[in-house]
Amino acid sequence: xxxxxxxxxxxxxxxxxxxxxxxxxxxxxxxxxxxxxxxxxxxxxxxxxxxxxxxxxxxxxxxxxxxxxxxxxxxxxxxxxxxxxxxxxxxxxxxxxxxxxxxxxxxxxxxxxxxxxxxxxxxxxxxxxxxxxxxxxxxxxxxxxxxxxxxxxxxxxxxxxxxxxxxxxxxxxxxxxxxxxxxxxxxxxxxxxxxxxxxxxxxxxxxxxxxxxxxxxxxxxxxxxxxxxxxxxxxxxxxxxxxxxxxxxxxxxxxxxxxxxxxxxxxxxxxxxxxxxxxxxxxxxxxxxxxxxxxxxxxxxxxxxxxxxxxxxxxxxxxxxxxxxxxxxxxxxxxxxxxxxxxxxxxxxxxxxxxxxxxxxxxxxxxxxxxxxxxxxxxx
Numbered sequence: 001x002x003x004x005x006x007x008x009x010x011x012x013x014x015x016x017x018x019x020x021x022x023x024x025x026x027x028x029x030x031x032x033x034x035x036x037x038x039x040x041x042x043x044x045x046x047x048x049x050x051x052x053x054x055x056x057x058x059x060x061x062x063x064x065x066x067x068x069x070x071x072x073x074x075x076x077x078x079x080x081x082x083x084x085x086x087x088x089x090x091x092x093x094x095x096x097x098x099x100x101x102x103x104x105x106x107x108x109x110x111x112x113x114x115x116x117x118x119x120x121x122x123x124x125x126x127x128x129x130x131x132x133x134x135x136x137x138x139x140x141x142x143x144x145x146x147x148x149x150x151x152x153x154x155x156x157x158x159x160x161x162x163x164x165x166x167x168x169x170x171x172x173x174x175x176x177x178x179x180x181x182x183x184x185x186x187x188x189x190x191x192x193x194x195x196x197x198x199x200x201x202x203x204x205x206x207x208x209x210x211x212x213x214x215x216x217x218x219x220x221x222x223x224x225x226x227x228x229x230x231x232x233x234x235x236x237x238x239x240x241x242x243x244x245x246x247x248x249x250x251x252x253x254x255x256x257x258x259x260x261x262x263x264x265x266x267x268x269x270x271x272x273x274x275x276x277x278x279x280x281x282x283x284x285x286x287x288x289x290x291x292x293x294x295x296x297x298x299x300x301x302x303x304x305x306x307x308x309x310x311x312x313x314x315x316x317x318x319x320x321x322x323x324x325x326x327x328x329x330x331x332x333x334x335x336x337x338x339x340x341x342x343x344x345x346x347x348x349x350x351x352x353x354x355x356x357x358x359x360x361x362x363x364x365x366x367x368x369x370x371x372x373x374x375x376x377x378x379x380x
Contacts, residue, residue, distance in 0.1 A: 293335020
């Protein structure tokens with residue numbers, strides 16, 4: 001409520017208006033006037049008074065009709081109205097109160113009674129305004145809270161999607177490569193279908209089928225767990241992309257999705273490290289009666305890479321002749337042997353030390369394929 005409160009006095013008698021104006025202004029109130037009901041409604045809409053002193057008997061539009069119009073307007077419903085009547089006719093008083101009037105005075109009215117009613121209704125108006133302001137603030141705060149909740153939900157959804165993308169990448173890539181992709185906007189683009197030169201490493205355990213046929217499932221799972229944990233750490237250490245686990249078979253891709261100029265070198269160095277690691281494990285397995293070896297095949301060439309599958313299950317894979325070649329070279333490898341294609345071996349020269357195996361006739365390839373065995377890696 002404004003200070004000082006604004007009071008609208010409505011009466012068709014100028015003398016009565018003057019009396020009201022003088023008495024109310026003497027108490028510090030701001031007073032505006034109207035001489036009939038229609039003008040009263042216009043003044044209420046224009047000036048938004050804090051209280052209305054309203055004569056019942058007026059031309060054009062009587063006070064009871066004015067009250068009904070005011071109380072029917074949601075914007076003016078809570079403006080207190082004191083009805084003023086020239087006679088103590090209870091019918092007028094009852095009709096006015098039923099129409100929505102908040103109090104009444106009869107003419108001639110005493111100054112003390114007038115001021116007491118004015119102060120009482122202004123206190124109620126002030127209380128209503130305070131409650132209304134608080135309700136408006138609460139409504140605004142609720143709106144702001146809803147907006148913040150929407151923003152937070154959006155952020156949570158975005159963060160959840162990013163976590164899911166990162167988790168998906170961690171299935172294939174070394175941790176440092178995942179962080180590199182996740183730190184920018186390249187995660188989705190990196191997994192889109194594309195063509196690139198890659199080096200593919202295939203490896204598996206020799207004698208694994210016979211081992212599974214003669215061993216308990218718990219023993220098989222124990223061996224696979226040790227095998228996967230041992231070579232898995234090495235794959236990430238050399239920043240290879242783990243394309244798949246197929247029991248004892250593993251396929252690893254280099255130079256995708258993050259380019260690596262030395263992808264042939266990385267593949268061969270990983271193969272040597274894996275051969276040494278599985279060699280140590282094989283010694284342990286033999287002590288338990290498990291005769292298992294380890295073979296590796298490596299090839300370099302172009303392939304198409306990207307996601308395959310459906311929305312609940314997707315895999316990142318490479319499709320092309322190079323993957324078949326690496327798999328067939330792996331099939332030719334004896335226990336402890338690393339067999340690589342000519343292109344891979346040539347690219348790793350002079351650091352890769354090995355020997356030619358001649359031309360191998362591989363299943364699915366019409367022409368013999370030159371192949372080499374890698375024996376060691378010379379860092380110098």
